[in-house]
Amino acid sequence: MDFEFSAEQQQLKEQARRYLADKCPTTAVRAILEGSDPFDRALWQGLGEMGFLGAAIPEEYGGLGLGYLELCVIAEELGRALAPVPVSSSIFLVAEILKAAGSEEQKQRWLPKLASGEVIGTLASVEATGSVRPSNVALSAKAGTLTGAKSPVLDGDIADIAIVLARHAPGKDAQGLSLYLVDLNQSGIERTVLDTIDPSRSQAKIAFKDAAAELVGAAGDGWRLYEEALDRAAILTGFEQIGGADKALEMGRDYALQRFAFGRAIGSFQAIKHMLADMYVSATLARSNGYFGAYALSTGSADLAEAAATMRVSSTKAFQHCAKNNIQVHGGMGFTWAMDCHLYYRRSNLLAVSLGGLNEWEDKLIDRLRAKNAA
Amino acid sequence: MNFDDTPHEAAFRAEARAWIDANAPKHLLPHLEKAGFGGIELGGLDPMKEAKAWQKKKYDAGWACLHWPKEYGGRGASPIERVIWNQEEGPYAALSGSFIIGHGMCGPTVMDWGPEEAKRELLPRLAAGEDIWCQLFSEPAGGSDLAGLRTKAERDGDDWVINGQKIWTSGAHYSQWGILITRTDPDVPKHKGLTMFFLRMDTPGVRIVPIKQANGQSGFNEVYFDNVRLPDSQRLGGVGEGWKVSLTTLMNERLSIGSGMSAGFPDIFEFCKELELADGTLAINDRGVRSKLAEWACRQSGLKYTGMRAISALSRGENPGPENSIGKLVAGSSLQEIAMFALDLQGQAGAVSDPKLAAMAAKFQAQLLRSPATRVEGGTDEILRNIIGERVLGLPDDMRADKGIAFNKIPTA
Ligand SMILES: Cc1cc2nc3c(=O)[nH]c(=O)nc-3n(C[C@H](O)[C@H](O)[C@H](O)COP(=O)(O)OP(=O)(O)OC[C@H]3O[C@@H](n4cnc5c(N)ncnc54)[C@H](O)[C@@H]3O)c2cc1C
Numbered sequence: 001m002d003f004e005f006s007a008e009q010q011q012l013k014e015q016a017r018r019y020l021a022d023k024c025p026t027t028a029v030r031a032i033l034e035g036s037d038p039f040d041r042a043l044w045q046g047l048g049e050m051g052f053l054g055a056a057i058p059e060e061y062g063g064l065g066l067g068y069l070e071l072c073v074i075a076e077e078l079g080r081a082l083a084p085v086p087v088s089s090s091i092f093l094v095a096e097i098l099k100a101a102g103s104e105e106q107k108q109r110w111l112p113k114l115a116s117g118e119v120i121g122t123l124a125s126v127e128a129t130g131s132v133r134p135s136n137v138a139l140s141a142k143a144g145t146l147t148g149a150k151s152p153v154l155d156g157d158i159a160d161i162a163i164v165l166a167r168h169a170p171g172k173d174a175q176g177l178s179l180y181l182v183d184l185n186q187s188g189i190e191r192t193v194l195d196t197i198d199p200s201r202s203q204a205k206i207a208f209k210d211a212a213a214e215l216v217g218a219a220g221d222g223w224r225l226y227e228e229a230l231d232r233a234a235i236l237t238g239f240e241q242i243g244g245a246d247k248a249l250e251m252g253r254d255y256a257l258q259r260f261a262f263g264r265a266i267g268s269f270q271a272i273k274h275m276l277a278d279m280y281v282s283a284t285l286a287r288s289n290g291y292f293g294a295y296a297l298s299t300g301s302a303d304l305a306e307a308a309a310t311m312r313v314s315s316t317k318a319f320q321h322c323a324k325n326n327i328q329v330h331g332g333m334g335f336t337w338a339m340d341c342h343l344y345y346r347r348s349n350l351l352a353v354s355l356g357g358l359n360e361w362e363d364k365l366i367d368r369l370r371a372k373n374a375a
Numbered sequence: 376m377n378f379d380d381t382p383h384e385a386a387f388r389a390e391a392r393a394w395i396d397a398n399a400p401k402h403l404l405p406h407l408e409k410a411g412f413g414g415i416e417l418g419g420l421d422p423m424k425e426a427k428a429w430q431k432k433k434y435d436a437g438w439a440c441l442h443w444p445k446e447y448g449g450r451g452a453s454p455i456e457r458v459i460w461n462q463e464e465g466p467y468a469a470l471s472g473s474f475i476i477g478h479g480m481c482g483p484t485v486m487d488w489g490p491e492e493a494k495r496e497l498l499p500r501l502a503a504g505e506d507i508w509c510q511l512f513s514e515p516a517g518g519s520d521l522a523g524l525r526t527k528a529e530r531d532g533d534d535w536v537i538n539g540q541k542i543w544t545s546g547a548h549y550s551q552w553g554i555l556i557t558r559t560d561p562d563v564p565k566h567k568g569l570t571m572f573f574l575r576m577d578t579p580g581v582r583i584v585p586i587k588q589a590n591g592q593s594g595f596n597e598v599y600f601d602n603v604r605l606p607d608s609q610r611l612g613g614v615g616e617g618w619k620v621s622l623t624t625l626m627n628e629r630l631s632i633g634s635g636m637s638a639g640f641p642d643i644f645e646f647c648k649e650l651e652l653a654d655g656t657l658a659i660n661d662r663g664v665r666s667k668l669a670e671w672a673c674r675q676s677g678l679k680y681t682g683m684r685a686i687s688a689l690s691r692g693e694n695p696g697p698e699n700s701i702g703k704l705v706a707g708s709s710l711q712e713i714a715m716f717a718l719d720l721q722g723q724a725g726a727v728s729d730p731k732l733a734a735m736a737a738k739f740q741a742q743l744l745r746s747p748a749t750r751v752e753g754g755t756d757e758i759l760r761n762i763i764g765e766r767v768l769g770l771p772d773d774m775r776a777d778k779g780i781a782f783n784k785i786p787t788a
């Protein structure tokens with residue numbers, strides 16, 4: 001037993017941190033937040049060249065073939081840096097679904113391009129306000145074409161391909177759902193960019209009109225594949241959240257050391273000190289849950305589903321907690337556009353819903369604990 | 376990152392499991408599995424006698440105080456082996472409550488600072504459960520502010536003469552030995568004038584007065600010292616080094632109390648699976664209930680894996696650091712919240728604390744009444760947050776009214 005990343009994995013993490021400190025300072029995040037570019041193309045290309053995107057993609061498909069633990073430490077650094085690039089959509093979701101369920105031809109065709117960053121992928125599942133569930137997926141698949149709309153789709157404006165959760169058989173049940181791969185650069189696709197709480201990661205509405213699509217995995221397997229993909233992505237995204245939480249905590253700590261009021265550093269007031277201590281506690285619990293999640297992911301453990309839900313709830317809460325209190329520590333400054341606090345606050349709340357909100361994951365967690373208990 | 380056993384660890388686990396299976400007091404299991412928070416009930420059997428018997432059996436077979444060196448009664452096991460043992464011992468560990476202070480805090484302190492002869496004589500007896508030890512630290516004027524303690528030790532030839540009072544000393548009434556922190560020099564700032572000792576609890580001049588706790592039990596005591604004479608050979612560490620010595624105790628306290636502490640999730644989860652709400656649904660199917668359960672589940676597993684990460688750090692040769700303070704901080708408030716929530720779900724019946732009548736043998740009622748102490752003993756929630764803030768995050772110390780002032784010049788109430 002060893003509950004720590006290996007020395008090589010720590011080195012990779014250091015390397016990713018240095019790389020991102022250089023290529024993705026918060027000024028780069030701001031450039032996307034404020035400017036018209038939907039994502040940081042140079043950074044995206046660099047991440048591909050460094051092999052970070054392909055860390056968990058097998059060598060035969062153009063990746064580095066390292067593994068999930070390596071992808072986890074990279075994810076943490078991406079989260080810490082608020083990297084304004086579509087890693088979660090393209091790698092944590094689409095590459096993962098193709099690895100798990102894609103045909104040999106699909107894997108050969110797309111994985112190398114996803115690993116290099118040449119192609120961006122995204123997962124399109126949402127059609128209505130509220131949790132995604134079989135009964136509110138109506139986008140229809142007929143004779144190799146899709147018709148309907150998905151919104152919001154994270155990175156939907158910049159993606160080249162999408163995996164779409166669609167209904168091939170009428171009704172409201174899960175058996176009627178399948179996953180389809182769609183080339184988004186075709187005439188049957190129309191995209192509208194959306195205003196969101198975190199413009200450093202863009203989102204779009206995608207309308208499909210008789211868009212050509214091919215099945216991923218077996219027909220009728222869509223819902224299961226979708227849920228399993230969410231579990232894996234929850235762990236990887238969880239590492240982004242842990243990275244963001246840690247950074248927000250550090251910002252709060254640093255400000256509390258340097259800001260003076262009433263003749264002393266505000267960090268010497270217990271109201272602030274204890275608030276920061278509580279942030280440390282949530283960040284630590286999330287990290288520890290994350291380590292088990294990483295392990296479960298890397299071994300394909302039977303505990304994966306439970307570990308994913310645990311980590312999702314824990315890391316979502318930790319990032320939100322640290323990001324909101326970081327603003328509080330900063331007082332009026334925390335509410336300015338110029339300070340970076342709101343970037344973390346925005347991202348924490350985007351990630352909190354991007355794979356489904358806490359209420360969904362709390363439900364999953366309890367269901368899974370119960371299933372295990374009954375077993 | 377590997378949560379599985381190595382072949383060596385698996386072999387160790389198999390050996391531990393086989394021994395426990397062949398030797399554990401299985402007839403106590405039904406009681407131990409029901410054991411509530413703050414005390415065990417063994418269907419009329421004497422818990423202390425049963426605890427000592429189990430401890431002695433483990434000791435004789437080399438399964439006591441696993442991480443201690445063999446010459447002091449341990450097994451010289453690695454931190455991971457200790458975790459494996461704890462996992463395998465499971466519910467039987469509930470028998471060992473009265474040994475926690477001795478094994479977890481007093482033993483390690485004596486091991487680091489005591490004279491060799493005493494270590495060889497006393498530590499194996501402690502490991503075997505033949506002696507129970509207590510921790511004589513807190514005083515009426517020195518709880519959170521431990522270094523504000525006033526119990527005096529004055530040199531008299533080769534001896535020391537102790538006068539003063541300790542309070543909240545858990546288990547003093549059934550302990551044979553204790554470790555004691557005293558003030559030997561009131562003319563220097565408070566942390567500098569302290570010295571530590573170990574002593575028999577039946578030394579003449581020691582008087583033990585039980586305190587009735589808010590939950591009705593009597594686990595802790597006042598201990599009075601009236602011209603208690605101790606030879607210098609019972610000193611732990613140097614004269615004036617008591618603070619440094621006490622940090623060994625407190626550091627180990629954090630690890631032994633905090634890590635591996637349950638946040639109380641399994642009980643409330645079990646309870647919610649059975650309980651029907653007003654609308655006829657099971658509590659576990661209620662959205663609001665689920666949200667709370669999920670929070671506690673995450674704390675429970677977060678603490679578990681935080682504890683395991685601490686063990687990995689120990690395996691790499693690191694000391695138990697201030698980050699271990701989070702165990703008790705998280706567990707204490709969770710236990711209290713869970714107890715209150717369980718009573719709330721029980722409705723008007725929640726007030727009944729008779730184990731024969733109340734749900735789950737009144738576990739939650741007992742937990743309600745005991746958990747406030749968890750947030751105080753061994754460092755209050757506030758002190759733990761200070762430790763995290765100052766020692767982990769590097770925030771400035773609180774403003775102190777007593778900094779650098781000789782102890783006898785510090786203002787008191
Ligand atoms: C939207 C907005 C509108 C505003 N409008 C006005 C306006 O019209 N006119 C105007 O004059 N001002 C205005 N303010 C300023 C506002 O009153 C101050 O931001 C606020 O009083 C906090 O002061 P600060 O920003 O300097 O934070 P700081 O005083 O630096 O506080 C930073 C952190 O330290 C904490 N802290 C500070 N001292 C202590 C202490 N003794 N104990 C414990 N914690 C402490 C604070 O609670 C905070 O969390 C506005 C602020 C905002 C956000």
Ligand SMILES: Cc1cc2nc3c(=O)[nH]c(=O)nc-3n(C[C@H](O)[C@H](O)[C@H](O)COP(=O)(O)OP(=O)(O)OC[C@H]3O[C@@H](n4cnc5c(N)ncnc54)[C@H](O)[C@@H]3O)c2cc1C
Nearest residue numbers: 510511512513518519543544545748751752753754755757
């Ligand atoms: C069940 C139980 C068993 C115990 N067993 C033992 C034992 O075996 N041996 C032993 O030596 N002691 C023991 N104790 C004592 C325990 O360690 C002390 O009670 C604890 O350290 C708090 O000290 P106090 O009771 O004097 O409270 P105080 O220190 O007077 O604290 C009162 C309140 O003030 C707060 N406070 C104090 N200082 C600060 C500060 N700087 N910042 C913010 N808040 C502050 C505290 O958090 C608390 O809320 C036990 C206590 C309990 C409840």
